[in-house]
Amino acid sequence: MASMRVHELAKEFDMSSGDLLDRLKEMKIPAKSHASMLNDAYVDKIRKNLEPEIRARAGALEAEEAAALAAEQEEAERKRAEEEAERKAAREKELAEREAARARREGSRSDDDAEGEEHQARKQAPKQPSAFASLEQQIASEKERVERERQEARARARAEKAAAEVAKKRAVEEALRRGHKKPAKAAPAPVPARPAPAPAPSRPKNNFDSLLSQIEAEKQRMEAAKSVQADTRAPRGGKKGKKGGAHQVVPELEAQMTVGEDRYAQMAVQAEKLQRDKVLAEARAAVAAANTHEGEGRRKKRKEKREAEARERAELEAIERGLDPSLVLDDSVVEIPQGASVAKFAELLGVQPNDVIKRLFMLGQVLTLTQTMSDETMELIADDMGRKVRVVSPEEEYAVVYNDSEADLKPRPPVVTVMGHVDHGKTSLLDAIRDTGVVASEAGGITQHIGASVVNIGDRQITFIDTPGHEAFTAMRARGAQVTDVIVLVVAADDGVMPQTIEAINHAKAAEVPIVVAVNKIDKPGANPDRVRQELTEYGVIPEEWGGSNMFVEVSAKKKLHIDDLLETIILQADVLELKANPDASASGFVIEANLDKGRGPVATVLIQRGTLHTGDVVVAGTSYGRVRALVNPRGEHVAEAKPADPVEILGLNSVPTAGDEFRVFEDERDARKLAEERALRARLAAQETKSHMSLDDLFSRIEDGKTTDLNLIVKADVQGSIEALRDAFDKMDQSEVRINIVHSAVGGITETDVTLAAASDAIIIGFNVRPTGKSRQQAEKEKVDIRLYRVIYQAIEDINAARVGLLSPDIVEEDTGIAEVRETFKVPKVGTIAGCYVVEGEIHRDDKVRIVRDGTVIFEGHMASLRRFKDDVKSVKQGYECGIGIEKFQDLKVGDTIEGYQVKEVERTE
Numbered sequence: 001m002a003s004m005r006v007h008e009l010a011k012e013f014d015m016s017s018g019d020l021l022d023r024l025k026e027m028k029i030p031a032k033s034h035a036s037m038l039n040d041a042y043v044d045k046i047r048k049n050l051e052p053e054i055r056a057r058a059g060a061l062e063a064e065e066a067a068a069l070a071a072e073q074e075e076a077e078r079k080r081a082e083e084e085a086e087r088k089a090a091r092e093k094e095l096a097e098r099e100a101a102r103a104r105r106e107g108s109r110s111d112d113d114a115e116g117e118e119h120q121a122r123k124q125a126p127k128q129p130s131a132f133a134s135l136e137q138q139i140a141s142e143k144e145r146v147e148r149e150r151q152e153a154r155a156r157a158r159a160e161k162a163a164a165e166v167a168k169k170r171a172v173e174e175a176l177r178r179g180h181k182k183p184a185k186a187a188p189a190p191v192p193a194r195p196a197p198a199p200a201p202s203r204p205k206n207n208f209d210s211l212l213s214q215i216e217a218e219k220q221r222m223e224a225a226k227s228v229q230a231d232t233r234a235p236r237g238g239k240k241g242k243k244g245g246a247h248q249v250v251p252e253l254e255a256q257m258t259v260g261e262d263r264y265a266q267m268a269v270q271a272e273k274l275q276r277d278k279v280l281a282e283a284r285a286a287v288a289a290a291n292t293h294e295g296e297g298r299r300k301k302r303k304e305k306r307e308a309e310a311r312e313r314a315e316l317e318a319i320e321r322g323l324d325p326s327l328v329l330d331d332s333v334v335e336i337p338q339g340a341s342v343a344k345f346a347e348l349l350g351v352q353p354n355d356v357i358k359r360l361f362m363l364g365q366v367l368t369l370t371q372t373m374s375d376e377t378m379e380l381i382a383d384d385m386g387r388k389v390r391v392v393s394p395e396e397e398y399a400v401v402y403n404d405s406e407a408d409l410k411p412r413p414p415v416v417t418v419m420g421h422v423d424h425g426k427t428s429l430l431d432a433i434r435d436t437g438v439v440a441s442e443a444g445g446i447t448q449h450i451g452a453s454v455v456n457i458g459d460r461q462i463t464f465i466d467t468p469g470h471e472a473f474t475a476m477r478a479r480g481a482q483v484t485d486v487i488v489l490v491v492a493a494d495d496g497v498m499p500q501t502i503e504a505i506n507h508a509k510a511a512e513v514p515i516v517v518a519v520n521k522i523d524k525p526g527a528n529p530d531r532v533r534q535e536l537t538e539y540g541v542i543p544e545e546w547g548g549s550n551m552f553v554e555v556s557a558k559k560k561l562h563i564d565d566l567l568e569t570i571i572l573q574a575d576v577l578e579l580k581a582n583p584d585a586s587a588s589g590f591v592i593e594a595n596l597d598k599g600r601g602p603v604a605t606v607l608i609q610r611g612t613l614h615t616g617d618v619v620v621a622g623t624s625y626g627r628v629r630a631l632v633n634p635r636g637e638h639v640a641e642a643k644p645a646d647p648v649e650i651l652g653l654n655s656v657p658t659a660g661d662e663f664r665v666f667e668d669e670r671d672a673r674k675l676a677e678e679r680a681l682r683a684r685l686a687a688q689e690t691k692s693h694m695s696l697d698d699l700f701s702r703i704e705d706g707k708t709t710d711l712n713l714i715v716k717a718d719v720q721g722s723i724e725a726l727r728d729a730f731d732k733m734d735q736s737e738v739r740i741n742i743v744h745s746a747v748g749g750i751t752e753t754d755v756t757l758a759a760a761s762d763a764i765i766i767g768f769n770v771r772p773t774g775k776s777r778q779q780a781e782k783e784k785v786d787i788r789l790y791r792v793i794y795q796a797i798e799d800i801n802a803a804r805v806g807l808l809s810p811d812i813v814e815e816d817t818g819i820a821e822v823r824e825t826f827k828v829p830k831v832g833t834i835a836g837c838y839v840v841e842g843e844i845h846r847d848d849k850v851r852i853v854r855d856g857t858v859i860f861e862g863h864m865a866s867l868r869r870f871k872d873d874v875k876s877v878k879q880g881y882e883c884g885i886g887i888e889k890f891q892d893l894k895v896g897d898t899i900e901g902y903q904v905k906e907v908e909r910t911e
């Protein structure tokens with residue numbers, strides 16, 4: 001036996017669910033609502049407990065019903081008898097009255113016998129009442145019949161209802177007895193054979209005052225009945241099924257209607273059927289609605305099921321991949337700063353750093369917590385973890401847009417770059433300008449090379465970028481550093497327009513910078529300034545006096561002729577440009593030169609473009625940052641501030657920035673540090689990412705073998721300008737066969753890290769006026785990293801070009817002999833400085849050429865003046881011995897310097 005719900009059981013017992021719940025409570029059977037499920041045991045117990053009660057109730061109901069029925073029947077009988085008596089009395093009274101009237105009429109007729117035929121006819125009229133009397137009787141009997149039938153129908157309905165109730169109770173008893181889940185379906189509700197008739201038309205009054213009105217009423221009733229009947233037989237086109245339609249046709253019902261059956265009964269049956277249909281229709285609609293609802297519910301459930309399955313799959317996958325499943329379900333994108341360390345990456349993703357390290361290891365990358373991850377690696381690892389990340393560059397993070405109002409802008413000096421063909425006199429002209437300007441008046445002629453100079457003409461200032469030539473200009477521009485307002489194009493009057501003159505014009509035009517032409521060397525006999533003017537017109541540089549827009553000045557750098565004119569012309573050109581900047585803001589600009597100063601540490605010359613820079617300001621310049629310890633102007637003076645277009649040296653940076661780097665003052669030192677460190681990490685990473693192995697000697701054979709098309713270089717130099725110049729030269733090389741990549745470049749000696757990086761990225765190290773420091777040389781030998789040292793750029797370019805075509809075999813090579821370390825220095829009168837040294841490597845010879853290396857940088861090259869052991873001159877000193885060394889024309893030896901001995905040897909070409 002299955003379980004049942006409370007309401008089902010309540011129905012079985014013909015009681016309300018509430019009542020049953022109360023009883024269940026008494027029986028201590030747990031059930032909360034009508035929908036609560038009752039198990040078999042409880043159902044049995046309930047039945048057992050309630051059976052007597054139900055039985056008794058059914059019995060009581062039966063007796064009660066029988067008594068009520070009897071009383072009702074008795075009452076109906078009594079009423080009927082009363083009515084019958086009333087009717088009889090009325091009829092008798094009426095008959096008596098009629099008899100009396102007739103008697104009266106008989107008496108008067110004997111008095112009126114003499115009246116005529118016509119009168120007789122009229123007199124016969126009183127015979128009419130007898131006809132009406134018959135009709136009256138008919139009406140009365142009809143009314144009587146209707147009333148009787150009505151009474152009988154009522155009694156029958158009551159009896160049937162009582163019988164149905166009794167049957168139902170019996171069924172319940174039967175069910176209880178048989179233990180059925182549900183009682184036998186209760187007898188269908190008896191359809192009253194003769195339900196209450198349709199409302200009768202206005203009932204005639206007992207005294208029948210107006211027979212005509214009664215007749216009329218009867219007619220109306222008949223008509224009404226007829227119309228009802230007609231309606232019930234209306235054509236099938238009727239609005240079948242319309243809610244609330246009282247006279248709809250039910251075809252199956254029509255068939256049920258027997259011709260002889262009482263019309264009212266038929267109508268009642270039909271009404272009931274209609275009612276049932278209506279209920280059914282409503283039920284169907286409700287079911288349909290429920291189905292629709294259920295449909296939606298099902299769809300929703302299906303969707304939820306699908307989602308749950310997908311989630312489950314993702315979770316399983318995550319578990320298989322060793323992930324925290326909850327992370328997989330997180331769709332949000334995490335922003336990670338570029339160059340983030342493993343620890344930072346893990347922290348931002350909210351994952352275990354060990355997990356990240358493990359995954360990195362699986363990818364073949366062995367990184368520690370503090371090591372940085374590349375953009376690609378971060379994305380790979382994140383993807384591996386089922387996460388989404390977006391790598392944000394520091395520039396993006398700290399992006400800033402300057403928006404100065406017109407009122408804040410003040411006039412500023414112009415910034416000028418000198419360009420021109422080789423040997424046309426750029427350097428000489430700059431020197432001449434400096435001599436003309438205030439610098440020339442400085443005592444002792446000490447000039448401070450900071451990468452830019454300032455000259456004053458009256459109360460006007462002009463800033464010159466010291467590095468002449470378009471290489472530096474282009475290199476700066478390539479890095480987004482547009483610092484030049486005016487270009488002075490130097491053209492030798494005796495030589496005219498040459499290839500680099502044209503290049504310079506093109507660069508100036510590309511940068512949309514106006515050109516002032518300095519026709520130089522006019523002191524020379526073969527000088528022809530007009531020819532220069534003429535030639536320049538071909539390249540769109542047209543003198544003002546010829547209707548163009550370019551100002552021309554004829555000068556002699558050597559003889560310092562018309563230098564003032566040139567400066568005034570530059571001022572004029574600047575006035576045309578209306579150069580302005582906001583001086584009342586935090587400073588920003590570009591690094592134009594940077595190096596590592598022996599005594600002062602990292603030094604950067606910056607050109608202020610906006611705002612005013614003060615000592616004590618916190619700045620970021622490329623990957624460097626720091627608080628400005630001192631500001632030095634081009635005259636070597638310490639200044640408290642620098643304004644727009646001022647070049648100034650910054651002391652206090654933590655490292656050497658790169659020429660072309662943007663610099664900016666930060667309010668918060670922590671932000672400055674963060675940006676700089678992130679940039680530095682990114683730079684290191686970029687260097688680390690390139691991997692392969694290379695030597696300049698086998699470049700050609702590799703190209704032939706089709707093994708490589710890349711030449712990776714690490715460039716170290718004493719000044720940034722050399723790096724930029726080399727980079728620019730490489731950019732111009734034909735790279736169709738060999739692509740040259742500078743994977744890392746910096747100012748300073750060649751370190752062990754450089755060698756490691758070179759080994760990792762299969763790069764060659766190129767050094768300009770720098771030397772390997774510490775154990776880097778040994779490491780390079782061990783790792784077979786090719787280190788090439790040069791003094792001039794063109795040698796490096798020549799070598800690389802030669803290597804590309806397999807011609808690399810230098811005629812002359814420098815062979816290192818030995819290295820001595822300066823442990824002490826002595827001032828010897830009339831001789832100069834003598835270094836007390838210790839030979840750490842090889843054997844150093846008296847006739848060796850020497851390099852003096854300090855902090856990895858070659859600070860001097862020359863010859864030995866003396867080599868002594870104790871007081872004796874010796875020819876050589878071997879590793880592990882002490883000696884005294886004097887250097888020709890160099891007295892600045894310091895403890896910690898290394899003296900490298902080498903010999904220049906001719907080597908036969910190997911091709």
Ligand SMILES: Nc1nc2c(ncn2[C@@H]2O[C@H](COP(=O)(O)OP(=O)(O)OP(=O)(O)O)[C@@H](O)[C@H]2O)c(=O)[nH]1
Nearest residue numbers: 421422423424425426427428520521524556557558
């Ligand atoms: N007669 C004469 N000689 C000049 C003049 N200006 C420069 N020179 C000479 O021209 C040569 C080249 O001068 P630089 O100033 O080195 O020329 P540059 O354009 O800087 O050369 P690079 O740096 O090699 O591109 C030097 O020997 C100068 O002395 C001048 O006005 N008259």
